[in-house]
Amino acid sequence: MIEKNNISLKPYNTFNVNAKAKYFAEVNNVSDLKTFLETPLFKNEKRLILGAGSNILFTKDFDGIVLKLNNSKIKLISETDDSVFIEVDAGVEWDSFVKYSIDKGLSGLENLSLIPGNVGAAPIQNIGAYGVEVKDLIESVNIIMLENHEEKTILNGDCSFGYRSSIFKNEFKNKIIITSVLFKFSKRNSINLEYAPLKNYFAEKNEGEITSRNIRDAVISIRESKLPNPNEIGSAGSFFKNPIISKEKYDKLKTEYSDLFGFSESDLNIKISAGWLIEKCGFKGKRIGDVGVYDKQALVIVNYGNATGSEIVEFAEMIKSKVENKFNIKIINEVNIV
Numbered sequence: 001m002i003e004k005n006n007i008s009l010k011p012y013n014t015f016n017v018n019a020k021a022k023y024f025a026e027v028n029n030v031s032d033l034k035t036f037l038e039t040p041l042f043k044n045e046k047r048l049i050l051g052a053g054s055n056i057l058f059t060k061d062f063d064g065i066v067l068k069l070n071n072s073k074i075k076l077i078s079e080t081d082d083s084v085f086i087e088v089d090a091g092v093e094w095d096s097f098v099k100y101s102i103d104k105g106l107s108g109l110e111n112l113s114l115i116p117g118n119v120g121a122a123p124i125q126n127i128g129a130y131g132v133e134v135k136d137l138i139e140s141v142n143i144i145m146l147e148n149h150e151e152k153t154i155l156n157g158d159c160s161f162g163y164r165s166s167i168f169k170n171e172f173k174n175k176i177i178i179t180s181v182l183f184k185f186s187k188r189n190s191i192n193l194e195y196a197p198l199k200n201y202f203a204e205k206n207e208g209e210i211t212s213r214n215i216r217d218a219v220i221s222i223r224e225s226k227l228p229n230p231n232e233i234g235s236a237g238s239f240f241k242n243p244i245i246s247k248e249k250y251d252k253l254k255t256e257y258s259d260l261f262g263f264s265e266s267d268l269n270i271k272i273s274a275g276w277l278i279e280k281c282g283f284k285g286k287r288i289g290d291v292g293v294y295d296k297q298a299l300v301i302v303n304y305g306n307a308t309g310s311e312i313v314e315f316a317e318m319i320k321s322k323v324e325n326k327f328n329i330k331i332i333n334e335v336n337i338v
């Protein structure tokens with residue numbers, strides 16, 4: 001267990017924002033975690049559970065205890081004729097688990113390659129990319145309730161998973177710690193190429209059999225060409241969620257903008273690209289001081305150096321209001337603002 005006072009959180013958030021934590025602690029296993037939960041420090045202070053800090057924006061110093069969980073085991077739990085069950089600790093880096101699963105010959109997670117962050121945060125916003133969401137492979141999530149330190153297993157059907165949403169981002173927000181996640185892999189090859197840009201990538205290459213491993217390679221190469229590398233430029237990936245609008249509104253917009261495209265969410269609703277809306281408002285590549293919209297992907301707000309969290313939020317609010325004025329569509333944050 002490591003405890004520190006008054007430390008900079010800059011190395012602990014991918015936006016590279018320089019906020020401080022009054023207290024900071026790291027634990028390496030659930031037993032140490034349970035001991036730590038009983039300390040006066042944890043009981044009396046305001047708390048924040050931190051993963052890899054890739055979906056968080058600090059707008060001020062954190063006046064309390066930031067707790068980072070570094071448990072790191074990956075365990076094969078069971079195997080049937082059809083499925084393989086693997087339990088993964090919250091502190092495992094997400095992409096190293098994706099690689100591990102593919103190395104073991106298991107398919108399903110390849111489309112989620114190279115998403116930053118740790119396994120413990122993956123169910124929180126039901127991470128997704130290239131037509132796959134992590135809920136598709138989650139069997140259950142192990143948590144500790146902060147009010148009474150009770151350990152519970154939440155089955156997939158009780159997680160209220162939705163688009164970048166779950167019970168952990170809503171009813172359970174700030175009330176639980178995710179300690180591990182149980183994944184269920186199908187033994188049948190379950191690759192997913194429904195997402196058009198990925199399908200087109202392989203159609204253009206025309207290289208024969210498509211495997212999990214070459215989907216992973218393709219996803220990594222597409223992501224590297226479009227998204228900022230967190231080690232080089234600060235961001236939290238998509239700052240906003242893609243809005244879901246009525247089909248009626250979509251049809252009307254489409255008559256004006258032939259390049260608009262959407263994904264059907266239901267018979268009545270269509271999800272459209274927030275990046276497209278932002279680009280149409282002229283923000284792609286725009287920069288004010290050290291805050292800007294990434295020039296290759298308008299959904300990503302970046303910190304070019306020493307931007308503060310408040311400056312980033314101010315910039316995001318300006319984008320939201322321009323989008324609302326131009327299209328009468330509200331876009332909302334995907335990033336957790338603290």
Ligand SMILES: Cc1cc2nc3c(=O)[nH]c(=O)nc-3n(C[C@H](O)[C@H](O)[C@H](O)COP(=O)(O)OP(=O)(O)OC[C@H]3O[C@@H](n4cnc5c(N)ncnc54)[C@H](O)[C@@H]3O)c2cc1C
Pocket residue numbers: 014048049050051052053054055056069090115116117118119120121122124125126127128129176177178179227228229230235236237238336
């Ligand atoms: C370049 C880039 C690209 C990205 N691309 C994608 C993408 O394609 N798809 C996507 O869905 N996301 C994407 N993201 C967002 C981010 O990677 C994911 O949301 C990721 O799951 C966050 O993990 P983390 O460990 O960094 O969580 P953190 O940022 O540390 O935390 C996120 C939230 O979860 C809480 N939390 C974290 N761990 C726990 C825990 N163990 N128990 C309880 N609460 C916890 C925190 O308090 C916070 O509210 C991207 C981010 C970046 C920087």
